[in-house]
Amino acid sequence: GEDVEQSLFLSVREGDSSVINCTYTDSSSTYLYWYKQEPGAGLQLLTYIFSNMDMKQDQRLTVLLNKKDKHLSLRIADTQTGDSAIYFCAESPRDSSASKIIFGSGTRLSIRP
Amino acid sequence: DVKVTQSSRYLVKRTGEKVFLECVQDMDHENMFWYRQDPGLGLRLIYFSYDVKMKEKGDIPEGYSVSREKKERFSLILESASTNQTSMYLCASRLAGPTSYEQYFGPGTRLTVT
Numbered sequence: 001g002e003d004v005e006q007s008l009f010l011s012v013r014e015g016d017s018s019v020i021n022c023t024y025t026d027s028s029s030t031y032l033y034w035y036k037q038e039p040g041a042g043l044q045l046l047t048y049i050f051s052n053m054d055m056k057q058d059q060r061l062t063v064l065l066n067k068k069d070k071h072l073s074l075r076i077a078d079t080q081t082g083d084s085a086i087y088f089c090a091e092s093p094r095d096s097s098a099s100k101i102i103f104g105s106g107t108r109l110s111i112r113p
Numbered sequence: 114d115v116k117v118t119q120s121s122r123y124l125v126k127r128t129g130e131k132v133f134l135e136c137v138q139d140m141d142h143e144n145m146f147w148y149r150q151d152p153g154l155g156l157r158l159i160y161f162s163y164d165v166k167m168k169e170k171g172d173i174p175e176g177y178s179v180s181r182e183k184k185e186r187f188s189l190i191l192e193s194a195s196t197n198q199t200s201m202y203l204c205a206s207r208l209a210g211p212t213s214y215e216q217y218f219g220p221g222t223r224l225t226v227t
Contacts, residue, residue: 004155008153030214031214033214040220040221041220041221042117042203042205042218042219042220042221043156043203043205043218044218045215045216045217048214048215088155088156092214100146100158100161101207101216103148103155103156104155105153105154105155106155
């Protein structure tokens with residue numbers, strides 16, 4: 001079945017890099033996503049990667065996709081206090097109706113001074 | 114910018130009450146979704162709709178129903194609220210089609226059933 005797994009918590013020191021990992025099960029997924037949820041807010045798309053890519057970089061964000069292991073990671077360089085949030089990994093299975101997206105449980109990133 | 118709005122940010126209801134959660138999007142999206150978010154469980158899909166008057170059950174539809182009479186509006190209904198429906202409810206919308214990749218979310222409604 002469809003499943004996306006990620007760890008629940010990550011704590012990093014301000015200025016260090018944060019790496020959030022995720023595994024997914026559907027190898028047919030067209031897109032893989034990272035969404036960010038700040039306290040009291042809905043989810044906002046942070047970045048996404050198309051399934052035929054291995055890496056995508058966008059300023060401080062680097063997404064790595066290992067299709068063989070069905071592993072997705074998000075690296076945030078020079079982590080700042082404003083990066084404190086819950087980060088959701090998600091996949092979009094190719095055969096899903098109505099463009100369904102499957103979300104992981106979310107990783108809460110906290111920043112230590 | 115796409116905007117998805119939800120009728121309430123916070124709601125407190127009593128057990129057995131009928132509850133309506135409203136969601137409106139302004140970008141003419143075909144697809145709309147209702148999720149509930151619980152700590153450690155992520156987002157779970159309750160219902161989705163791919164067109165006016167069309168709906169499909171998601172992963173946890175029990176205890177819920179939905180209504181989509183107009184393209185921009187998708188309502189979630191709790192026919193008889195129970196305490197285990199205390200949760201954060203998130204609405205989302207998305208354009209149909211294989212090139213559409215982003216799902217846009219509303220700010221959420223935190224529902225407490227006492």
